[in-house]
Amino acid sequence: MCGIAGATAARHAPVDRTVLKRMTDALAHRGPDGEGLWIADDGEVGLGHRRLSIIDLSSFGAQPMQSASGRFVLSYNGEIYNYLPLRDELTRLGYRFSGHSDTEVIVAGCQLWGLEKTLSRLAGMFALAMWDKQERTLSLARDRIGIKPLYYTVNDGALAFASELRPIVAWRGSLPEISLRGLSEFLRLGYVPSPLSIFEGVHKLPPATVLTFRDGRTAGPTPYWSVGETVARGFARQRHNETAVLDELDARLREIVSQHMISDVPLGAFLSGGIDSSTVTALMQAGSNQPVKTFSIGFDDPAYNEATHAAEVAAHLKTDHTELYVSEQDALAVIPSLPDIYDEPFADISQIPTYLVAQLARQRVTVSLSGDGGDELFGGYNRYTFVSNYWDKLNRIPRPLRSLAAAGINAASPATWDSAFRLLGPALPPRLRPALPGQKMQKIASVLAAPTLYHLQSRLISQWPHPEAVLASGAGGIAEALLPPPVEVSGIPSAAQQMAWDTSTYLVDDILTKVDRATMRVGLEARVPLLDHRLVEFAWEIPLSMKFRDGSGKYILKRLLERYVPRRLFERPKMGFGIPVDSWLRGPLKGWAANYLSHSDRPTHDLFDRAAIDATWREHLDGRIDRGGQLWTVLMFDSWLQRARQWV
The missing domain is CATH 3.60.20.10 (Aminohydrolase, N-terminal nucleophile (Ntn) domain)
Known part of the structure; x- marks a missing residue:
């Protein structure tokens, strides 16, 4: 590396x-x-x-x-x-x-x-x-x-x-x-x-x-x-014997993990306790004659803490496990270094814990294996089933009617929708009383008029679905049209198409970029055995019915992991690897963020519409709507540009 x-x-x-x-x-x-x-x-x-x-x-x-x-x-x-x-x-x-x-x-x-x-x-x-x-x-x-x-x-x-x-x-x-x-x-x-x-x-x-x-x-x-050719070839070679698929997946992944463990320096693994990292760690331990070194970090906030699950998996596999509980101050201390760590503007909030676990691992090893890629190959993101089912239903409604409904929703502000739901609250059953209803209604409106599945997914995963709204007038026009789909494969199910898009874009430029920059900043090599192309090609030969089962994904990967780890140790809702950015921006990060977000009178550059950003910032501070993800992109660009100007 x-x-x-x-x-x-x-x-x-x-x-x-x-x-x-x-x-x-x-x-x-x-x-x-x-x-x-x-x-x-x-x-x-x-x-x-x-x-x-x-x-x-x-x-x-x-x-x-x-x-x-x-x-x-x-x-x-x-x-x-x-x-x-x-x-x-x-x-x-x-x-x-x-x-x-x-x-x-x-x-x-x-x-x-x-x-x-x-x-x-x-x-x-x-x-x-x-x-x-x-x-x-x-x-x-x-x-x-x-x-x-x-x-x-x-x-x-x-x-x-x-x-x-x-x-x-x-x-x-x-x-x-x-x-x-x-x-x-x-x-x-x-x-x-x-x-x-x-x-x-x-x-x-x-x-x-x-x-x-x-x-x-x-x-x-x-x-x-080509991802597209690999997907098409995989669908032409679908395997339907579940036992045979499971046995071959086990054998192939064992061999690949074994090759990924070749090193002349100390080696270990990131272990979150989730399905992907647990699978990689289990196969590493199965092929090793000594305890594998594993690493995880924890947070006091249970909504963001996976360390207890990782510790249980490590104990079962008998790995040499190291965990570090990170305080809010530890995480906040990383923020000034983010422009240097990530080199290019980057706003995935899991960038902070990723860097911290890399820093922890580097104290004992020079190489660490990770479980990245399992979501894209085996259907781990909830949006694959949600978006494809939603699109199948949405597409039955004529687009002009959908556009009209979206316009009607947008005619009322998020604050107005919040007030309406407060008035209706007592008359509604609990399942129809959403938190931040104005924000959710705005999201519904943004997807109602989507002309294609690609547009629908893009709007749902976007921080700023319409970035021209916050770019200065001279820069806004270029932002209006989406980039074309990175890969299109005809005749495959919607969920598979989403997985192919993510493999070509989100996986490459978000997930793998995050891991590369965080690990390389501390001189640690990260290896991703689930993304060995030999496994990628095989994974696309596995039918979706062996990936999605009973309303959730990764069915075949769970069956494989069950050969090594009891299901009770990993069967739980998917947990994000991030930080509570919404509350932090209203609390400990408020002063730092205000230096960038409230400077409409003395901007550091003329690329943003500062009035629009200031309005979004005030909405967030008032608690009317959570805008943490959107504001984080602005903060990461502004802090990066400030640092980049010192490169020359």
């Missing part, structure tokens, strides 16, 4: 070693164990690397690394879990290895098979830059799921790339303009989706693609794998 950066020459001016080192230094937290710089003899390209030593701790594992022939030079971030059988195959083909790192397997593969075929053979997480001296081509590639990040930009005939944004700013020597499209999507989603970034002209390389750069021109990104 590492950080990579590099650039090509600009208009025949060779790569500047000082600039390359500045780029690499900006990634020191991702690789505290070593630094490597390589510049071609003619100065045409330079590759930088920061090393977190995991496999082959010797100098033979250092990067940038050249192939035996000297033709290929690689700077790479990630882990290849099937590198040992690939190494054996390459050895039989005549390649002579110097060390035993997975990095050398990649350069050997490129020498004997070429880059494209090598990528198709790799099982792992990676972002890489490969220079081909013979073809004078720089290639960038990212793993199939998008576990590891990679940004790039082309300016003045040169390309620069890096694991994070800050090295690209160091290369440019100035802060790029804010991307209005990137900003609007950030307000909508709480993260910036690929291929956008928060900077104009800087892009995220999409997962499972290759970009090539030669003679000042780019080709691609070109996909070498």
Whole structure:
């Protein structure tokens, strides 16, 4: 696990070693164990690397690394879990290895098979830059799921790339303009989706693609794998024998977890006590001859505390368990560091506990496995059944009638709806007396007129469904239209389509981004065995009837976990991994938040409609409606921009 950066020459001016080192230094937290710089003899390209030593701790594992022939030079971030059988195959083909790192397997593969075929053979997480001296081509590639990040930009005939944004700013020597499209999507989603970034002209390389750069021109990104094709192929190969599916899922996941446990440094697991992390931990312990080190954090607020459940699972599996109860002050102390930790504006409130558990784990291990990906593959989010059922019913009503009903609801303010429900309260049964009724009626109106399932899901998961409402007038127009669906597969059920969308967007740019930045900030490698592409492909061959059962998801994964952990230890309602942001903004964070949200008279930038934000802030403070999630996006952008201006 590492950080990579590099650039090509600009208009025949060779790569500047000082600039390359500045780029690499900006990634020191991702690789505290070593630094490597390589510049071609003619100065045409330079590759930088920061090393977190995991496999082959010797100098033979250092990067940038050249192939035996000297033709290929690689700077790479990630882990290849099937590198040992690939190494054996390459050895039989005549390649002579110097060390035993997975990095050398990649350069050997490129020498004997070429880059494209090598990528198709790799099982792992990676972002890489490969220079081909013979073809004078720089290639960038990212793993199939998008576990590891990679940004790039082309300016003045040169390309620069890096694991994070800050090295690209160091290369440019100035802060790029804010991307209005990137900003609007950030307000909508709480993260910036690929291929956008928060900077104009800087892009995220999409997962499972290759970009090539030669003679000042780019080709691609070109996909070498596809979520859509994987989903379609999975539905064409549906398996219907539940016992056989369960046995194969067990065997496949055991093997994958075993490969993910290969390490030359101490290794452990994040354990929340939920189904996904418990499954990964159980399989780790089943394959280990000593107690697996597990880590969880707890909160005094029972609504946010999973530590007791994690402790029960750990006790049953007999792991070497470490838990830390985090106070409100501990969590609040992280907030000033969030812009540095996450590099790009990021507003998933679980970013705070994710960083805290990474910090806890790093005290004892250098690698930690997590259960991320189980929700998207096995139907863990409640919205999959709720939204698909709601859409099936909603779609029977002509859209003009739905639009008319939405307009009628919106004709009354949330405060008016609150008053109406208070008056009607005594006459209504308890199940029809919702908390914050005005907020819920507003949400209902926002989805009634949705023209497609994609629009419906987008509105339900959005922080600001209409970000143009809080963008300044000059920036608002670009925010109105949704980005197109990331993947569409014809003929599959609505819930499966939602899962495919999440796998392509939310999982990549929220969940995996959160885990990567939090763990890398403390020099910890996070591995996600449930997102090994070999399991992803198999999971889509499992019919939805084995994922959704009796009104809830993950049926087949629960049956698997039951082989290792009693059901009573994990069968409970899903709990979010977050903080009470609504109450904190009215309490301990009120003064800090007011510095950003109440500065309509002296704004730090002119991108937001400060009057609209101030009105939302006052609504929240009055307790009329909970706006914590929306306000958090504004706070995370403003605090990030304030910090980013200090990068140059």
